[in-house]
Amino acid sequence: MxxxxxxxxxxxxxxxxxxxxxxxxxxxxxxxxxxxxxxxxxxxxxxxxxxxxxxxxxxxxxxxxxxxxxxxxxxxxxxxxxxxxxxxxxxxxxxxxxxxxxxxxxxxxxxxxxxxxxxxxxxxxxxxxxxxxxxxxxxxxxxxxxxxxxxxxxxxxxLPVGLLPFTEKPVGNYLAFLGRISPEKRPDRAIEIAARVGMPLKIAAKIDNADKAYWETVIEPMVKSHPNVEFIGEINEHQKAGFLGNARALLFPIDWPEPFGLVMIEAMACGTPVIAFGCGSVPEVIDNGASGILVGSMTEAVENVEWALRMDRKKVRATFEKRFxxxxxxxxxxxxxxxxxxxxxxxxxxxxxxxxxxxxxxxx
Structure with missing residues (x-):
């Protein structure tokens, strides 16, 4: 054609x-x-x-x-x-x-x-x-x-199946947040989840002009007050493989009708399970218990981090290859x-x- x-x-x-x-x-x-x-x-x-x-x-x-x-x-x-x-x-x-x-x-x-x-x-x-x-x-x-x-x-x-390599044994012991710094993406939830489970959190995110005030008044003070949180900033495609692949889990704590959520399948390609709030498309993308865990509250998110860390990363990758x-x-x-x-x-x-x-x- x-x-x-x-x-x-x-x-x-x-x-x-x-x-x-x-x-x-x-x-x-x-x-x-x-x-x-x-x-x-x-x-x-x-x-x-x-x-x-x-x-x-x-x-x-x-x-x-x-x-x-x-x-x-x-x-x-x-x-x-x-x-x-x-x-x-x-x-x-x-x-x-x-x-x-x-x-x-x-x-x-x-x-x-x-x-x-x-x-x-x-x-x-x-x-x-x-x-x-x-x-x-x-x-x-x-x-x-x-x-x-x-x-x-x-x-x-x-995604191309060879774009993001599978990482069976991540070298980092951190949770990841990847995307935009914006109220609907809820990086504040990610920071709180990581703090409550006592794990490091790495945030790789873009800050649009429209969201600068939210960053300066809400998220930046939270980052500075939580020593377990590292803000990396916006990353490119080559950096993404290492960032997602070496994370123990991706936090996707959104609070809006997400149309798809590309970062979820990027994490899955690396074998990294996703802990995601079940808004918008999320229940269509995440196979609960296979590629990630669907949660409905902060309490559920915190309680399920340990389960996510024990998930079979080969199964996460296989789910990606089959569906995405x-x-x-x-x-x-x-x-x-x-x-x-x-x-x-x-x-x-x-x-x-x-x-x-x-x-x-x-x-x-």
């Missing part, structure tokens, strides 16, 4: 540091290429891929001091996509909802994966105005707040692409008009 992957421009694909959506776009794009598909990636110019590359900005917008407003760059990307839309069997968007008016004429050859939370009231009028756009959720729980829309599937995230590989993720998306009405009825004529052969392997 000829597939367009359209990534956000805020971060590169893959991102240099934090950026869950861009990381998933990278894993999906590379796996689709490996499976023999003709993939074009629309992304920032500093992205790295084996697919065909269309640079829609010089560098990731978040990392460019010259960029003050992201919107003009995104509009330019959308115009390039509109101009070239006839070249592709399917166009896969990862940019939320800005493209909806643009794709009206070829929406039946598109998929939009929604990567964020959907319980914000401002979103409802938009999705009510575009009920026909094919949408993919990253967990079933993510769908709960939405008005009736055109869901075409749920696809759980996946990039290969499985790509297969799931291909199944969705081939089920789209426009792919079944319009892709072949487009190929002939473009003077190209057909390799859709679908029946109308």
């Amino acid at each position: 000829k597939i367009a992957q359209i990534a956000p421009l805020a971060e590169s694909v893959p991102p240099k540091l934090y950026g869950g959506t861009e990381r998933i776009v990278s894993y999906l794009t590379e796996e689709l290429v490996a499976q023999g598909h003709d993939v074009t990636l629309f992304a920032s110019g500093d992205s790295v891929t084996n697919a065909r590359m269309v640079a829609c900005s010089d560098v990731a917008l978040r990392l460019s001091p010259a960029v003050r407003d992201h919107l003009p760059h995104q509009v330019v990307m959308l115009e390039e996509i509109r101009r070239r839309s006839h070249e592709f069997d399917v166009l896969h968007f990862h940019i939320d909802l800005m493209h909806f008016p643009l794709i009206r004429g070829f929406a039946d050859r598109t998929v939009t994966t929604l990567h964020g939370r959907l319980d914000l009231p401002d979103l409802k009028p938009v999705y009510q105005a575009f009920p026909d756009i094919p949408l993919v959720s990253i967990s079933n729980d993510q769908r709960r707040p939405m008005a009736p829309v055109n869901w075409v599937g749920t696809v759980y995230h996946g 590989s990039a290969e499985r993720m790509a297969r799931d998306y291909i199944d969705i692409y081939r089920s789209l009405p426009g792919v079944r009825t319009k892709a072949a004529p487009l190929r002939r008009a473009n003077g190209q052969g057909l390799d859709l392997r679908v029946v109308a």
Whole structure:
């Protein structure tokens, strides 16, 4: 298939540091290429891929001091996509909802994966105005707040199986917290859990501008007052393997409707069990007792740390390989692409008009 992957421009694909959506776009794009598909990636110019590359900005917008407003760059990307839309069997968007008016004429050859939370009231009028756009959720729980829309599937995230190596015997005796410093991620809970069980806690996290006040007034004082807590800051992909692999367990003490929670399967890939509060997607991602432990309170979290430390790390890794590989993720998306009405009825004529052969392997 000829597939367009359209990534956000805020971060590169893959991102240099934090950026869950861009990381998933990278894993999906590379796996689709490996499976023999003709993939074009629309992304920032500093992205790295084996697919065909269309640079829609010089560098990731978040990392460019010259960029003050992201919107003009995104509009330019959308115009390039509109101009070239006839070249592709399917166009896969990862940019939320800005493209909806643009794709009206070829929406039946598109998929939009929604990567964020959907319980914000401002979103409802938009999705009510575009009920026909094919949408993919990253967990079933993510769908709960939405008005009736055109869901075409749920696809759980996946990682390349060789990305994060399995660590059978971690050298660290610490608990880990990885993600963002924000109220909904509850790093305060992580600090309290580690203190109550008497274990060191290492926090590797990004601090967004919007969360600086929360860091300065709540979390930073807690870090300073707990000698068992080490704040590392934002880490890159290469540092992640050692950080997660050498942890005895990952704490995921969230307090919001998490759409997926990529860090959970990153820990699982390393064989590191996850102690997670059962919000949002968490019960869909964690196999309780196999890859981690689901808890509903601070007391339960503290009481179950010892159980997590005794879990079979080989079983944690095996659960990851069975459920959350990039290969499985790509297969799931291909199944969705081939089920789209426009792919079944319009892709072949487009190929002939473009003077190209057909390799859709679908029946109308």
